[in-house]
Amino acid sequence: MSWISVTSLPIPLSSSSSSSFPHLTKHRKPKRHHLCKVSCHTNHDVPNEEPKASHNRRNVLIGFGGLYGASTLADNPFAIAAPTSPDLKGCGLPELPEGVPPTKCCPPKYSNIIDFKFPRPRRTPRVRPAAQYVDDTYVAKYKKALSKMKALPPDDPRSFTQQANVHCAYCNDAYHQVGFPKIDYKVHDSWLFFPFHRWYLYFYERILGSLINDPDFSIPYWNWDNPYGGMVIPSIFTDTNSPLYDPRRNVDHQPPTLVNLDYNKNKDSSQSPKQQISNNLATMYKSVVSCGKIPSLFLGSPYRAGGEPGGAGSLETVPHTPVHVWTGDPRQPHREDLGVFYSAGRDPLFYAHHANVDRMWNIWKTLPRGKRRDFTDKDWLESIFYFYDENKNLVRVKVKDSCDTKKLGYVYKDVEIPWLGEKPKPRKPKSNAKAKKKVSFAESFGVSAARAAEATSVTFPLTLNSKVTTVVKRPKLSRSTEEKEEEEEVLVIDGIEFDMEKALKFDVFINDEDEKEIKPGNSEFAGSFVSVSHSMQSNKKVKTCLRLGITDLLEDLDAEDDDTIVVTLVPKYGGPVTIQDIKIEFATE
Numbered sequence: 001m002s003w004i005s006v007t008s009l010p011i012p013l014s015s016s017s018s019s020s021f022p023h024l025t026k027h028r029k030p031k032r033h034h035l036c037k038v039s040c041h042t043n044h045d046v047p048n049e050e051p052k053a054s055h056n057r058r059n060v061l062i063g064f065g066g067l068y069g070a071s072t073l074a075d076n077p078f079a080i081a082a083p084t085s086p087d088l089k090g091c092g093l094p095e096l097p098e099g100v101p102p103t104k105c106c107p108p109k110y111s112n113i114i115d116f117k118f119p120r121p122r123r124t125p126r127v128r129p130a131a132q133y134v135d136d137t138y139v140a141k142y143k144k145a146l147s148k149m150k151a152l153p154p155d156d157p158r159s160f161t162q163q164a165n166v167h168c169a170y171c172n173d174a175y176h177q178v179g180f181p182k183i184d185y186k187v188h189d190s191w192l193f194f195p196f197h198r199w200y201l202y203f204y205e206r207i208l209g210s211l212i213n214d215p216d217f218s219i220p221y222w223n224w225d226n227p228y229g230g231m232v233i234p235s236i237f238t239d240t241n242s243p244l245y246d247p248r249r250n251v252d253h254q255p256p257t258l259v260n261l262d263y264n265k266n267k268d269s270s271q272s273p274k275q276q277i278s279n280n281l282a283t284m285y286k287s288v289v290s291c292g293k294i295p296s297l298f299l300g301s302p303y304r305a306g307g308e309p310g311g312a313g314s315l316e317t318v319p320h321t322p323v324h325v326w327t328g329d330p331r332q333p334h335r336e337d338l339g340v341f342y343s344a345g346r347d348p349l350f351y352a353h354h355a356n357v358d359r360m361w362n363i364w365k366t367l368p369r370g371k372r373r374d375f376t377d378k379d380w381l382e383s384i385f386y387f388y389d390e391n392k393n394l395v396r397v398k399v400k401d402s403c404d405t406k407k408l409g410y411v412y413k414d415v416e417i418p419w420l421g422e423k424p425k426p427r428k429p430k431s432n433a434k435a436k437k438k439v440s441f442a443e444s445f446g447v448s449a450a451r452a453a454e455a456t457s458v459t460f461p462l463t464l465n466s467k468v469t470t471v472v473k474r475p476k477l478s479r480s481t482e483e484k485e486e487e488e489e490v491l492v493i494d495g496i497e498f499d500m501e502k503a504l505k506f507d508v509f510i511n512d513e514d515e516k517e518i519k520p521g522n523s524e525f526a527g528s529f530v531s532v533s534h535s536m537q538s539n540k541k542v543k544t545c546l547r548l549g550i551t552d553l554l555e556d557l558d559a560e561d562d563d564t565i566v567v568t569l570v571p572k573y574g575g576p577v578t579i580q581d582i583k584i585e586f587a588t589e
């Protein structure tokens with residue numbers, strides 16, 4: 001992959017921050033494997049000075065909060081029971097995809113840091129509108145605010161340049177973790193994903209409001225989950241003369257082309273609009289309803305001081321990431337702007353995309369069944385981020401203050417949520433319980449004997465070059481309704497290792513039939529692994545895992561009494577990728 005030239009960018013790339021950051025040379029990082037969540041894989045490759053640091057820090061932490069969560073750390077000697085925090089002073093050059101010229105994106109210099117205080121309570125919260133429903137007065141306001149933001153000097157922390165830089169710094173490893181100068185700090189692929197982006201938008205919105213002296217100004221959301229005008233790039237962002245426009249988007253994905261929430265890069269679907277809508281609705285159902293029944297499966301897995309992100313939640317994986325990739329411009333080397341992290345914040349559409357992601361967090365908490373609530377783990381609640389506010393103050397915020405948007409002064413405009421009733425259906429109608437008598441392994445899954453034989457012969461670690469089918473044992477059968485509510489059955493694809501420079505996607509099917517196309521609307525489609533490219537170190541490997549909640553799926557497929565399931569992995573783009581193991585676990589949180 002190569003880089004776009006700096007001169008062609010509409011937004012200046014560099015910040016003027018270097019003076020405040022003496023350590024701008026990025027030290028070469030040791031090659032480390034990324035750590036899966038505790039129950040997945042352990043990082044044995046962390047440089048040896050870390051344990052000492054963690055020890056000290058652990059003692060300090062016992063002082064103010066007690067040693068929490070220690071039991072879950074048994075498998076991970078390097079993560080400590082402590083919240084994460086980015087080390088502001090150590091901000092350095094980000095790690096960028098190959099060919100992108102070195103770019104500074106650290107925040108401008110600061111003299112002091114203030115702690116976040118809630119805005120004064122309002123009688124009624126501000127309402128963030130759905131972008132397809134806004135009126136001309138609203139658009140005029142947003143355009144005016146954004147033009148002013150874009151006109152600020154690039155070193156002003158409120159400028160659009162700096163707002164865009166926030167994503168680059170936080171998402172491309174410009175920071176290390178406080179107390180762990182050799183460990184990159186990350187906000188994706190873990191439980192930090194939702195709170196980080198919520199805070200990011202919160203300050204972006206406050207700055208815009210203050211630039212037009214309208215404290216009520218609220219950013220719009222791209223309602224991509226709603227077929228009533230939401231599943232296209234909102235027209236307010238496509239007017240080429242508007243400050244809301246960004247030329248670096250996929251020209252083939254302009255309205256009226258419908259967004260594909262399960263987008264496989266470079267493969268535009270030949271689906272009819274009707275099929276596309278129904279796939280999108282099923283994708284939403286899966287991501288928010290059936291695969292997100294416990295906090296870690298929806299919000300993401302833990303990320304603790306000294307450790308690595310534990311894995312993305314269902315919504316971050318799909319549709320959040322596919323929407324980035326679908327919108328980014330394939331004429332650019334890395335699908336800039338939205339299709340790659342370092343430049344994503346340069347497209348005003350980014351903030352509308354993430355407002356909808358943020359809205360999903362609110363919706364998720366209102367749904368029945370399962371444990372759809374925020375984590376109570378202090379390592380989550382006390383995690384820290386820093387943002388500049390509308391008065392150019394650098395503000396220290398914590399995850400715990402982001403949980404309730406009403407306290408932050410806003411809500412989302414209610415619109416239809418048509419996917420709530422779009423439960424995927426099995427390709428094959430459920431067998432009549434009485435008639436279900438298993439004759440052979442092959443018959444029980446409706447697969448050919450040849451394929452069944454192939455499935456039982458897969459060995460790990462496996463290299464995924466083409467479709468692979470394997471058999472996975474289920475440790476607990478025929479669980480009661482109470483057991484299922486208490487513990488989610490999780491399919492863990494463990495030790496997924498690939499080159500960080502490359503984007504990657506593979507799909508996971510369960511008990512699919514041979515050679516049949518499985519769509520998001522089929523129960524057999526368990527989920528996907530998706531990653532966008534981020535680093536330039538071409539041999540920097542990521543090791544992570546994918547966790548998919550499958551309790552509902554097994555019910556739908558009438559497979560709750562089966563002692564094995566057939567799992568098929570289908571590479572969609574990127575690679576090579578290796579996989580250590582596929583197994584079933586049970587999770588409560």
Ligand code: C2O
Nearest residue numbers: 167171188320324
């Ligand atoms: Cu920080 Cu949508 O990514």
